[in-house]
Structures are given as C-alpha cells and as structure tokens.
Amino acid sequence: MTAEIGQFCMILALIVAASQAIIPQIGASKRDYSLVLFGKYAAIIQLILILIAFLCLMHLYIISDFSVLNVWQNSHSEKPLLYKISGVWGNHEGSLLLWVLILALFGAAVASFSKNLPPTLVGRVISIQAAIGFGFLILLIFLSNPFARISPTPINGSGLNPLLQDPGLAFHPPFLYLGYVGFSIAFSFAIAALIEGKVDAAWARWVRPWTLAAWCFLTIGISLGSWWAYYELGWGGWWFWDPVENASFMPWLIGTALLHSAIVVEKRDTLKSWTILLAILAFSFSLLGTFIVRSGILNSVHSFASDPGRGVFILVFLIITIGGSLALYTWRAPNLKGGGLFSPISREASLVINNLLLMSATATVLLGTLYPLILDAISGEKVSVGPPYYIGTFIPIMTPLVVVMGIAPMISWKRSDLSGVLSRFWICILITIVAGLVTLFLTYKGPILAVLGIILSVWLISGSIADFLERIKLFKVSFNDSFKRIINYPRSAIGGTIAHAGVGILIFGITISSAFELEKIQSVKTGDRVQVGNYIFEFKGTEISRGPNYDAIRGNFDVYKGNDLIIKMQPENRSFINPEMVTTEAAIYPRNLGDLYAVLGEKNPNNTFSTRLYYKPMINCLWLGCLLMALGGFISLSDRKYRIGAPKKRFIEKNRTLGLYN
Amino acid sequence: MLRNLKPKRRRLLFLLSGIFILGISLGLALLALNEQVDLFLTPTSLSKKTIEVNKRFKLGGLVKKNSIRRLEDGITTLFIITDNNMSIAAEFKGVLPNLFREGQGVVAEGKLNPQKIFIASKIFAKHDENYLPPEIADAIKKEGQWKGE
Numbered sequence: 001m002t003a004e005i006g007q008f009c010m011i012l013a014l015i016v017a018a019s020q021a022i023i024p025q026i027g028a029s030k031r032d033y034s035l036v037l038f039g040k041y042a043a044i045i046q047l048i049l050i051l052i053a054f055l056c057l058m059h060l061y062i063i064s065d066f067s068v069l070n071v072w073q074n075s076h077s078e079k080p081l082l083y084k085i086s087g088v089w090g091n092h093e094g095s096l097l098l099w100v101l102i103l104a105l106f107g108a109a110v111a112s113f114s115k116n117l118p119p120t121l122v123g124r125v126i127s128i129q130a131a132i133g134f135g136f137l138i139l140l141i142f143l144s145n146p147f148a149r150i151s152p153t154p155i156n157g158s159g160l161n162p163l164l165q166d167p168g169l170a171f172h173p174p175f176l177y178l179g180y181v182g183f184s185i186a187f188s189f190a191i192a193a194l195i196e197g198k199v200d201a202a203w204a205r206w207v208r209p210w211t212l213a214a215w216c217f218l219t220i221g222i223s224l225g226s227w228w229a230y231y232e233l234g235w236g237g238w239w240f241w242d243p244v245e246n247a248s249f250m251p252w253l254i255g256t257a258l259l260h261s262a263i264v265v266e267k268r269d270t271l272k273s274w275t276i277l278l279a280i281l282a283f284s285f286s287l288l289g290t291f292i293v294r295s296g297i298l299n300s301v302h303s304f305a306s307d308p309g310r311g312v313f314i315l316v317f318l319i320i321t322i323g324g325s326l327a328l329y330t331w332r333a334p335n336l337k338g339g340g341l342f343s344p345i346s347r348e349a350s351l352v353i354n355n356l357l358l359m360s361a362t363a364t365v366l367l368g369t370l371y372p373l374i375l376d377a378i379s380g381e382k383v384s385v386g387p388p389y390y391i392g393t394f395i396p397i398m399t400p401l402v403v404v405m406g407i408a409p410m411i412s413w414k415r416s417d418l419s420g421v422l423s424r425f426w427i428c429i430l431i432t433i434v435a436g437l438v439t440l441f442l443t444y445k446g447p448i449l450a451v452l453g454i455i456l457s458v459w460l461i462s463g464s465i466a467d468f469l470e471r472i473k474l475f476k477v478s479f480n481d482s483f484k485r486i487i488n489y490p491r492s493a494i495g496g497t498i499a500h501a502g503v504g505i506l507i508f509g510i511t512i513s514s515a516f517e518l519e520k521i522q523s524v525k526t527g528d529r530v531q532v533g534n535y536i537f538e539f540k541g542t543e544i545s546r547g548p549n550y551d552a553i554r555g556n557f558d559v560y561k562g563n564d565l566i567i568k569m570q571p572e573n574r575s576f577i578n579p580e581m582v583t584t585e586a587a588i589y590p591r592n593l594g595d596l597y598a599v600l601g602e603k604n605p606n607n608t609f610s611t612r613l614y615y616k617p618m619i620n621c622l623w624l625g626c627l628l629m630a631l632g633g634f635i636s637l638s639d640r641k642y643r644i645g646a647p648k649k650r651f652i653e654k655n656r657t658l659g660l661y662n
Numbered sequence: 663m664l665r666n667l668k669p670k671r672r673r674l675l676f677l678l679s680g681i682f683i684l685g686i687s688l689g690l691a692l693l694a695l696n697e698q699v700d701l702f703l704t705p706t707s708l709s710k711k712t713i714e715v716n717k718r719f720k721l722g723g724l725v726k727k728n729s730i731r732r733l734e735d736g737i738t739t740l741f742i743i744t745d746n747n748m749s750i751a752a753e754f755k756g757v758l759p760n761l762f763r764e765g766q767g768v769v770a771e772g773k774l775n776p777q778k779i780f781i782a783s784k785i786f787a788k789h790d791e792n793y794l795p796p797e798i799a800d801a802i803k804k805e806g807q808w809k810g811e
Contacts, residue, residue, distance in 0.1 A: 235759070344675075356680050360687035367691050371699070382702035384720050386771075389698035393691045521756050523736020573760075582760040601757035604736045610757045 003068050003147040006056030010097075010147075013049040013104070014137040016042050020107075020130035028123035028195075036123035043111035043126045046133065047104040054101045057146050058088050067153040070094065070146045076159035076578045078549045086170035087160045092310075093146035095173055099290070100136045102174075102181040106210075107133065110185060117206060124192035125185070132184055135317045143310050159578035162550065168228035176221030176248055180286035182214020183255060187283035190276045191325055194332040199272040204265035207279065209637055211262060215255045216633035222248050223626035234584035234599050236519075236614055238622065241390045246369045247289035250362050254282040257358040260351050268348055268413060270341075273333040274355070280329060284322040285362070291318055292369070343415040350408035357401040364393040395449070402456045402507065405500060406463030409493075410470065424470065428462040446515070453511025460504030464497050495636025499629045506625025512618035513594070523608040533615045535596060536560040537569075542600075542609065550574040552585070555600035555609060559589070566591075571600040571611075593620045700771065705748035715774055721750070721782075722769040730764055743768060743780065752780040759785055 020042035027035025057070075061084045066072040074091045075084055089098045107129035114122040140146070163169075189207045193199045225248070230238040239245060258278040264271045291314045342348035368385045375381055406428065411421050422429070435458040439451045471493070472485040518533045526541040540556035552572040559567050569587035576583065589596040594617040601610030701719040703711070713719060721743055729742035738755045752770060762768060762785060772782035 352676065352680075353683075356683045357687075360684050363684065364687055364691040367688070367695070371695060372702075382707075383699045384702050385695065385699055389691075389694045392694040392698060393687065396690055397687050521737055584760055599757060604732055606736070608736045610737050612757045 002056045002059050002065070003149065006053040006060075007145070007147040009049045009053040009056070010137065010141055013046050013053065013100075014134065014141060016046045016049060017130045017134040017137055020046060021127050021134055023127075024123035025127040028120040028127070031120065033119050033123075036119045039123055039126045039130075040111040040114075043104070043107045043130070046130065047101075047108035050097075050101045050104045054088075054097055057094060057097060058085060060147075061085065061088050064157065066155070066157050067149050067151070068146075069148045069150045072150060072154050072157045074157070074160050076157040076549070078578065079160060079165070080548055082167070082170060083160060083165045086164075089173045090160055090164050090169075093140070093144045095177070096136065096140050096144055097146055098174065099177055099181060100133060100140060102177050103129065103133050103136065103184060106181060106185050110188075110210075121189075121192050121196060121203075124195055125188045128188040128191050129184060132188075132321070135321070139310065139313050139317070143313055156578070159576070161579065162574065162576040162581050162583050163232060166228060166232050168224050168232065172221060172224040172228060174221075175217050175224060179214050179216075179218025179221050179255075180248075180251060180289065182210060182217060183251060183279075183283040183286050185210040185214070186258060186279040187325070190279035191328065193276060194328050197332060197335050199265065199276065199336050201266050201269050204262045204275070205641065208259070208262045208266060211255065211258055211279075211282075212633055212637050215252070215259055216630045216637070218248070218252050218255060219626060219630045219633065222252060223623065223630075226626075227623060230619075231586055231588055232583075234586045236586075236597055236599075236612075236616070238619075241368070241385075241387050243369050244293050246365050247292040250365055250369075251282055251285040251289060253358050253362045253365070254278060254285055257355045257362075258282050260354050264348055264351050268342070270348065271352070272336045273329075276333060276336070277329060278355070280322075280325045284318075284325070287314075287318050287321060291315060342413070345411065345416050345418050345421075347408065347411045347413045347416070350404050350411055353404050354401065354408070357397055357404075361394065361397045361401075364397065365390065368393075395452070399452065399456065402460055402503070405503070406459045409464075409467045409496060409500070425463065425466060428459065428466050431462045432459040443515075450511055450515035453507055453515070457504045457508035457511065460507065461501055464501035464504065467500075468494075468497050490639060490641075492636045492639040492641070495632040495634070495639070497632070498635060499632030502625045502628025502632055504625070505621050505628060509618050509621025509623075509625055513616050513622065516617050518615040520613045521610070523604055523610045525608045530611075530613055532596075532613050534561055535566075535615060537598065537613050539609070539611070545572070547574065549578065550576045553600070553603075555587075555598070555611070557587070557598055557613075559596060567596070569596065569598045571598045573600050573602075590620055593618050593624075595619050704745045705743055705750045706745050708750065709748045713774055715776055718771065718773050718783075720769055720771050721752070721780055722767070725762065725764050725766055725768050727764050743770065750778075750780050752782050754782040754785055756785075 020039050023042070024036045024039025027033065027037075027039065060068050060071050061075055062081070064071065064075060064077040064084070066075075070091065070093050074094070075087045079087070087094070089095045107126055110122065110129065111126050114125075186207050189203070189210070193203055222245075225245070226238045229240070230236070258275065261271050261275045261278055265275050291311070368389050371385050372383050375383055407421055407425055410424060432455055436451055436455040439454040443450055471489060472482045474482050477485075520530055520532050522530060524530065524539040526539060528539045530537045530539075536559070538558045538560065540558055542553050542555050545552045545554045552574045554570050554572045557569040557571075558565055559569055567589045569589055571587040572585035574583045574585055575581075584599055584601075587598045594615060597614040597616055599612040601612065603609055701713075703713075703719055703721055704723055705721070708721065723743040723745045726742035726744045726749060729740075731740045732738070733740065737757070738753065739758060740751065740753050742749050743752050744750075752772070754770070754772075769786040770780070770782035771784040771786070772780055775781050
C-alpha cells in the first residue's frame, strides 16, 4: 500500500509541477498576481507531495518490503538501520527522487521567503523551477520508477554494496545534490531576469545567498566523497580525476566563478550578462554531471547501473534546457545595460581574472573528461586521460589564480594602484620568499612542485591574515578600536577571508601530503617490524572478528616511535555475505596533522600477509581547508544584508514609489 | 595610460585578454593531452600494435583462470591477462585490490619490459564485483568472445 501511495503522490506532483510551470508564468506576464500566488502555493504543495513519496520509499526500506523491486535490489533485512535509510539514495531511482525532492524544496523556499521580491520575478522563478522538476518527474515516473513491484516477493534483498555502507558516503549524495540542485535557483533567477530583461544590484543580492548556500553544500559534498575515498577504498588516494569526480568538480568551479562575479553585479552593477551566463552554465554543468553519472557513458569507478533509455532522455532534456537557455541568452542578453567602468588594476578586474581562470580550468577539465568519448567517436581508439594531464594543466592555471587571490581582497573597487597595494603587502611577500627559500633548501633537489605549492599556500594564508589585520587596523588604532572593528567587521568579508585562508591550507595539505608521503609495501609475518619514517610498525598477527553483517580478518600492529608504544592499529579485511564481497578497512591514526595509515592485504600461501603502510604528513590540512571553505561560505551567508528585511526595505520603498508593487 | 582609453576600447582589451588566457590554457591542455593520454588496449589490440618499451598504457581484460602466481617475496604477483583470444603475461608488485580475482575483469596501468612482459604499476579496483569496464566488455564483444548477458 505504501508503494502505491508514493507512486500516486509522484503523479500528483507531476500534475502540480505542470500547472506551476505554466500558470505563474502567465500571471507574471499579465501582471495578474493572483496567478503568481497560485504558483507559490503550488510550489509548497509540490514539495509536500514529493516529500510524502520520499518518506514512503524510506518507510519501504526501513521495513524491508522486498515486494518492491528497488528495495529488493538495494537492501537487505540484516543491514544496519542507517544504511537502510541511506540505501534509499544509494541507487539510481532513489537518488533521482532525492534530486526532485531537493529541487522542490528549493522551489518552495523561494516561494516562502520571497516577500520582498518583485512578484513577477517570483512567479517566473518558481515557474522555471517547476519546469525543471516536471522533466525530472517524467524521468522518474516513466523510466526509473522506484515503486515498481516484483512478484513473487523474494525472501530477502540482495543488499547494498558494502563500500557504500559507510557514514561518509551515507551523507555524500544528499550534500552533493543540495549543491547541484541549489544552482537551479541561480539558473531560474537568471532565466527569469532574461525574460524580464532586468538585472540590477538587487537581483544579485537575491541570487548570491542561494548560490553561496549551494556552493557550500557542494564543497561539503565533494569533500565527503573525497574523504570517503581516502579512508574506505584503502589505496590512500583522495582524488582520482575520475569522470564522476570531475562531473561534480566542474559545477563547483563555475559556481565559484559565479559567486565572485555576483559580487561585482551587487557592488558595481556591471558584468551582468556574464553573471547570467555563469548562472546558466553552473546549472547546465550540474545537469551534465547527472547525465555523466547516470548514463554510464564514461568509464568510471562509480559504475552505477546504466540504462541507455535514461541516458537518451537525460541527453534530450539536457539539450532542451542548455540549448534553450543559451538561445534565450543570446537573444536577450544584449539588452542588459552594462554598468560602471573600471581600470585594469581594480577589484573588478581581479574578479574578472578570477572568472577567466576558473572558466579556463573548467574548460580543461571538460576537455579531459570528454576527450576519450570524442576520440572514440572519431577514430574508434580507446584512451584514458589520467591524473598527469589534469595536474599538468591545472597547476599553470591555478598558480596565477592563487597569486591574484592573495592580494585581490585589498585592491579597491573601480581603480587602484598596484604599487600601493603591494607596498601594504611587503611583509607577506617577504614571508613568502623566505618560506620558498627555506623549502628549496630543505628539499634540495627535491620536487620543485613542492616548493611552488608551499610558496602559493604561504602567500595565500599570509595574505588572508594581512587582509584581516589591515581591516581591523591592528596597532594603527587603539586595541579597543581594533576590537570594535572585529565586532563590526561585515560577516561576508570575514567569510571570504576564512574561505581564502582555507584554500591556502588546502594547497598546503595537498602539497606536503603528496610530496613527502612515505609508503612501504611488504609481506610480513608475526613479529616483523617495518620502519616508516620515524615510526616502527610491529606486526602482532591476525584474529577473526565479527561485525553486524560481515566477518573480518583483523591485523594487529603495534606502532612505536623510538621505544614508546604510541598506538595499536587494526586494519581489517571484511567479507560481507550480502552481497558477497570483500572490502579493505584501513586503520588510520591521525598524528600531528598527518596520518599513519595501515592496510592489510591478502594472506599469502606461506602464512605471511601483504601489507601497505603509509605516513601521510599534513593530510588533515586538506580536510581542514575544505571545512574552512564551507565554514567561510556559511559565515558569509549569515551576513545581515542577505537577511530578509534590513537593507531591502529601502529598496522596496523605492520600488513602491516606482509602482512596481501594487 | 590605460585609463585614457575609451570604454569601447577598454572592453575590447578585456575581451582580448580573456581570449588570450583561455587560448593559452586550452593550448596547454591540448599539449598535455597529446603527451599524457594513455592508450586503452586489450591483449588482442596490443598484439596488432607496436608499443614501445616504457610507453605507459592501460591494459584491460580478464585475469586468466589458474594463472595467478605469487613470488617468494610475498608482494610480487604474476598473472595472465586475457580477452579469451590473445593473452599477455603481467607482473605486479604491491597489494592487490580486493576485487582482483581469477576470471574477473581487470584494468592495469603499466609498461612493457623488453621481454614483452607487462609490468603493471597500478591495478584498478572497481566498486562492483560484477564490473567489467565498458571498453573491455566492448572489446571482448568485438572479438566475438562475449559470454555475458
């Protein structure tokens, strides 16, 4: 019965979405606000319906109703509750339902928090939001129904891939989707603005918080995925430039560009049509990402079940959405009035450089991701594009970006002089040069990229700190005044500084952990000692341990530094029964921002075990950096100016007098 | 000097510098693509090609039944990669991924040594035990040796 309720709610949601796509659009063009109001209610009803459908599916998973095909394929009665729940979105159909749910959530959020927005704009935004939802509901209902039944009912499910039974991955898809789908709001606002033919600072102020929120979620989503790969896949890497990873990374890069260009629209009322284009592209790449992941068109470690029918549908949907919006853009964008001018050395110009470099980075990732497809289509030759390509193209693009990033927050709007800015940064330049020389000296004849990485990260971190100190005028005014300045420091600026410092720390972590990682591969028998840097791993043999739905061989290592036992590490080899599969559970012990990392391999015929032991210095800076980026985003999001009320009232008054609100 | 430019000129300047940056990065990308792209081969397509010693490529196929042998040092594994038509001997030093099994699909990255033995530097583990990379499934199908669904 639950499955039928869910199915019914999805169909109702489809009908509501259809009317929500059409009626408020008409209302907006005829200036009939009761029709817009209808759209607002429709958005909320659509959310409720999809939420019910989603909860129905979740219920089916929790009670393990194997008469439903999707539950049978992806669940098992002995699975822990958390993974029964996360199993809902651990598969194609369920994750699509989550996609639609989040889309409806954002639509309803715009409908509910839009009291201060011009009603015509709201009408158009929620209508476009519903049109996207309509497309995905069609895909869901007709091509990937999560509520399809099977008969006869199997006794037990076939289980969820054990690698996915992990807290990091349980929350990875929802965050990723909050990011992907969050860009739909920026997209809808962009299309609405194109139809309305009006983009101004107020428009940017409405779009930016949504974009920022989406960006933060996407940052968390990508980091969670990366973190999961690091500790769960057991080969110690955290980013593989896999097509599916790239699929999430491209929207992130464009989202980052959008975030920055929206600042220019907001503060300086220029770069408008560019920002609109970015908003369209950010969401287009989210759709492209969904297509790449869901169609199985590219070879990837994320081998989701693929289905050509779905692939074709998503491709057609993609062409209509991206093609349609770009066509609308070419038609309407020239009507947008350009704004203020700025000199080549100004905050605007630095943000333009940011955008250009981020877009170039996106283009190279796109090229690398699609190149095997293109070449296969042209010559039939199979190739794979691996990390060396991405590293080779990314570093030259990111280096100037980081250099500009270090000083950009201190460059003033409109026009500024470089020597003035640099003179305020002399101390950062000095610190950076010293850090570079010290690294060069310490790693004599070592990896030159390590020196570059250190220079960039030190430059960015010291620049962020200098920016902060400059703004609070430490030592230039009394401590009391400085303190007051900290209190009154706008949160959007603090957030930016923290996020930039986060990028610096991230680069530091990447550099040190990849350049100075220690790896030892060997076979060991009980009593063997292996030295990894300053640490000695003593193998104490194995034992059998039982988990809730697996058996494990557990290896025991005593880890010494000098003569002190610092930790016992227990990597495992888990054998799951449903589905039958073996996974490696690495043992990780964080120490001084680095990690000791031990993996137990297979048992050899002569009773030894293959093992891999690592010391990964500063690897935790990587996660810390990502965390700071997301944190900076959220702090920026909490800025007063984005809150409903305060600064907009004046704007509304102005518009009231202009007769925009009746 | 730049300040005195007319707005139109200035916009043109920005446009040109944008195209310049994009051009450079795309040039870099294409250059890197030429150098850094790995061929994806099966034993059959490898036999039809001449691959230089020390040229890195990816080899995909099935691990031949009863072909896995472990050397005394405990970390070197010898095995045979096959597409049921041609086969090639491979050697890997390191800890094998859990999904490396006889009769299962495998993708390895590595080089040929002068004795034409494939020295794998990486073995790719996939998330799914039934996973056969589409490239390999394709290739095996093409050779008319497909025994799957």
